[in-house]
Amino acid sequence: MVLFKKKDLNKIDQYTQKNGVRLVNLVDSKSIVAEQIRMIKTNIEFAGVAKNKLKSIVITSPEISDGKSTVSANLAIAWAQSGKRVLFMDADLRRPTLHSTFNLPNNEGLTSILSGQGSVETAIRHTVVGNLDVLVSGIVPPNPAELLGSKQMENLIKWAEEKYDLLIIDTAPVNLVTDGQILATKVDGTVLVVRYGKTQKTTTKRAIELIQHVEGNILGVVARGTQKEVAGYGYGYGYGYGNENSK
Incomplete structure (x- = not known):
């Protein structure tokens, strides 16, 4: 069964920025993909137990697309469906997608x-998913790194x-800008997402x-896609500098 059509893996994905990501764990919670997301969630939880606590996670990637x-949004839903109160924050202040994913306005977030022009009470919004609140990016600023590194x-x-059982933060690709490094120093752990057939071993290692380098705690690497991506869409989960799912 083809869940998502194969695309040019080296092409920057403009679809998700305009239309949001695919919430498989919401619309098809019994699918193979949704089950793989839940397996990733379990692996991250075990990694968190080894570090004594897991209250906040940054999810980033080496490169765009x-x-x-997609991984962070579906993980947020999976954790909320398991009973945890989750706040999903869009801290990708370069190419935000969360507002499109949940069809929300992005004028306040x-x-x-961070700039003192809004409040937490009005910026955080409930979603149709029980236990899941979201904080969209707000207007894209000229100084993302400065805001994310602020007190x-x-x-x-x-x-x-x-306030919540778990905070999940989606942020910009770590190889391109410093945002991911900055946030990695402020949370309990970081998860890196790579894509089979696109992400190089060298970029993953970098x-x-x-x-x-900033003493961030790496919980693991999520490898998106499979060797037969034309036939479907899969996830794998592994630790270290990469695995068989990276070039």
Whole structure:
């Protein structure tokens, strides 16, 4: 069964930015893909137990169009469906997608809070998924790294960790900008998303090195796609500098 049509893996995906990502765990929770997402969730939980706590996670990727937003959105839903109160935050202030995914306005969000022009109470929104709240990016700013590295961002993360069972943050590709490195220092763990047939081993290794350089805690690597991507859409989960699903 073809769940998602095969695309040119080296082409930047403009679809998700305009239309949002595919919420498989919401619309087809009994599918193979949804079950794979739940397996990833379980693996991340085990990694978190080994580090004693898991209240906040950053999900990033080496490059654009590796699938981090699709993985993070479906993981947020999976955790919410399991009974945890989840806040899903769009901290990709370069190419945000969360507002499109949940069909929400993007005039007020994370950037509004960090710049002092909005409040948490009005910016955070409930979703149709029980236990899942979202914080969209807000207006794309000229200084994303500065905002994400601010004391206000640190305070917001601490607030979310107290208010919710889990905070999931989607952020920009770590090999391209410093946003992922900055956030990796403020949360309990970082998950890296790579894509089979697109992400090179060298770029995956570079991404891990960048996170480790700031002493970020890498929980694992999610490999999106399979060797037979034309026949379907799969996920794998592994640890380290890469696996068989990277070139």
